[in-house]
Amino acid sequence: MMINKSPLIYFVTDLAIFSGEKAFADSLHVGRPNIGNKQHYLQLINDMLDRRWLSNRGPYIEQFERKIADYLGVKHCIAMCNGTVALEIAIRALDLKGEVIVPSFTFVATAHALKWQEISAVFCDIDPVTHHIDPAKIEKMITPRTTGIIGVHTWGRACDVEAIEEIAKTKRLKVLYDAAHAFACTHKRRPVGQFGNAEVFSFHATKFFNTLEGGAVVTNDDELAKKIRLMKNFGFAGYDDVVLIGTNGKMNEASAAMGLVNLESMEEFVTINRRNYECYKSCLEGIRGIRLHCYDDLEKYNYQYIVVEVDQEQAGLSRDELQKVLWAENVLVRRYFYPGCHRMEPYRSYYPNADLLLRKTEEVVKKVLVLPTGTSITPTVIDTICSIIRVSINNASEVRDRLLSK
Ligand code: T4K
Numbered sequence: 001m002m003i004n005k006s007p008l009i010y011f012v013t014d015l016a017i018f019s020g021e022k023a024f025a026d027s028l029h030v031g032r033p034n035i036g037n038k039q040h041y042l043q044l045i046n047d048m049l050d051r052r053w054l055s056n057r058g059p060y061i062e063q064f065e066r067k068i069a070d071y072l073g074v075k076h077c078i079a080m081c082n083g084t085v086a087l088e089i090a091i092r093a094l095d096l097k098g099e100v101i102v103p104s105f106t107f108v109a110t111a112h113a114l115k116w117q118e119i120s121a122v123f124c125d126i127d128p129v130t131h132h133i134d135p136a137k138i139e140k141m142i143t144p145r146t147t148g149i150i151g152v153h154t155w156g157r158a159c160d161v162e163a164i165e166e167i168a169k170t171k172r173l174k175v176l177y178d179a180a181h182a183f184a185c186t187h188k189r190r191p192v193g194q195f196g197n198a199e200v201f202s203f204h205a206t207k208f209f210n211t212l213e214g215g216a217v218v219t220n221d222d223e224l225a226k227k228i229r230l231m232k233n234f235g236f237a238g239y240d241d242v243v244l245i246g247t248n249g250k251m252n253e254a255s256a257a258m259g260l261v262n263l264e265s266m267e268e269f270v271t272i273n274r275r276n277y278e279c280y281k282s283c284l285e286g287i288r289g290i291r292l293h294c295y296d297d298l299e300k301y302n303y304q305y306i307v308v309e310v311d312q313e314q315a316g317l318s319r320d321e322l323q324k325v326l327w328a329e330n331v332l333v334r335r336y337f338y339p340g341c342h343r344m345e346p347y348r349s350y351y352p353n354a355d356l357l358l359r360k361t362e363e364v365v366k367k368v369l370v371l372p373t374g375t376s377i378t379p380t381v382i383d384t385i386c387s388i389i390r391v392s393i394n395n396a397s398e399v400r401d402r403l404l405s406k
Contacts, residue, residue, distance in 0.1 A: 015391060016328040017402050023384055024330040031206030031334075032376040036265035044257040053253065056233070060256035065216075067263060072193035074218045076225035079251035079259075080232055083180045083202025083215035087113035089249050090198050090217045091148075093227045094174045098145035103133040104342040104354070105361045106152045110178045111341040114150075122146070123342050123351070128360040131155065131293075131307075131368075135163035139171075148174040151196070155293060155305040156208075158187030161195045176200065183209050184266060186300040193218045198228075203259060208273065208304035208374075209266055211259040214251050269375060273303035276373040276382060280306050283386035287393055289315025304374070309367040316396025319367050324403055325392045331385050334370045 016022045035041075048054065055061075061079055069077040080086040091100070091113055100114050104123035111121040124141050127134045131154045138149060149168055151159040159177070168175045175195075180202035182192040193199050198221065203214035217228050227244070230237060235246030262269075277295065284292050293307040310319035317325075319335065326333045340361050341347055342354035355362050371385060392399050 022330045027330045027332050028372045029332045030370050030372050032374050033205045033210055034269045034375045036261040041261045048253050055252045058253040060253045064256040064259045072191045074193050075220045078217045078228045080215040080249045082213045084109040085249040086200045086215035086217050089231045090200050096148045098147050100148045101141045102150040104340040104358055105337055108341050125358045125360050132159035135160050138167050150176045152178040153182035155307055156181045156185045156302050158192055184302045208302040211255040214255045272375050277303045279379045279382045287390050306371040306373045308369050315393045319369055329388050336370050338365045340365045
């Protein structure tokens with residue numbers, strides 16, 4: 001990575017939208033993969049090739065599942081090919097049908113995993129501070145067709161599991177958590193993975209901990225785990241015996257090997273992410289209109305999401321304008337989860353007026369920007385990114401004029 005300008009000499013005319021020159025020679029992405037010991041990985045792949053065992057019930061997969069279950073303190077971990085299929089299978093195994101309550105402020109996979117099986121995703125508004133499904137609004141969404149609630153542990157912080165599970169108990173609903181963001185995080189000192197009827201992780205390349213592509217369902221429910229195991233393997237109970245409808249949700253050996261290697265470096269990933277977070281915290285301090293989503297010291301987090309909210313009135317620039325400036329500088333920040341699932345197909349056609357019930361979601365999707373972090377990002381880079389934000393906001397009217405003239 002080459003940084004060809006010092007933050008000390010930044011003036012508004014140094015920004016790429018004025019000078020045409022970018023601050024970073026290479027693009028800085030949200031979600032560059034964290035990669036553990038490459039030599040160890042190559043050795044495992046070599047052994048796998050020698051063994052000629054690449055998938056079904058391979059030794060790496062079995063080892064990986066055991067290690068994840070032990071790490072999370074749960075009875076069962078069923079590794080999968082990705083988080084989306086893991087969600088689909090968990091939903092099916094839980095026998096969810098009719099309507100399921102879910103936040104719209106999530107990656108579209110959460111809603112699609114329901115709709116894929118003709119279950120209606122009923123979108124519930126979020127708490128504008130935590131960005132989590134708002135339990136106070138869940139009850140109003142419950143109808144006789146409701147069978148479950150999916151909470152999403154957005155940005156790696158657990159949603160309000162106590163309130164959700166209380167509602168679920170009273171109304172006899174199942175609870176599934178989309179924990180795609182929250183591997184290696186805790187809630188009230190308990191690892192995320194231990195809550196609800198089951199929880200689902202994503203181990204996609206862009207996640208803090210990855211298996212190239214991958215995911216898992218974790219649960220303490222023996223019967224459910226058994227069903228999920230069958231479902232992820234076409235329903236096979238033996239070589240020739242299919243006992244239920246299933247799909248192919250299996251993780252392969254190369255992914256499991258990546259998981260085993262990355263597990264060894266996980267604490268290092270957390271340390272780097274935490275350092276980056278602290279660095280953003282201090283560099284963004286005092287920039288008007290920028291609010292960093294803070295992590296507390298009460299829980300363990302993976303610090304994978306550096307989330308800021310841009311207050312247009314105070315900053316003088318909208319979130320989208322700031323994104324344009326950063327993209328011009330090769331900093332590929334993302335507007336997760338814009339525009340909200342309810343404004344994506346097929347949901348926007350089903351619920352054209354959903355925005356009326358999703359006031360807070362509508363506000364939040366216009367403000368959020370996710371900044372780059374992970375092991376590929378250094379404090380010097382963070383300092384420069386924050387300088388670009390600061391200079392842009394301090395010179396908001398010139399920046400806006402320039403953007404309009406482009
Ligand atoms: N639930 C939630 C709450 C989720 O956030 C997700 C996934 C899921 C469920 C489903 O889990 P999976 O089925 O994916 O396991 C990305 C990821 O593809 C997706 O996994 C993730 N959430 C979502 C939040 O982000 P995009 O469309 O932003 O990906 P993309 O390709 O634009 O990558 C983001 C940045 O990362 C790029 O700027 C480049 C960089 N990158 C990406 C890859 C794949 C790399 O540097 N190297 C890479 O190998 O969706």
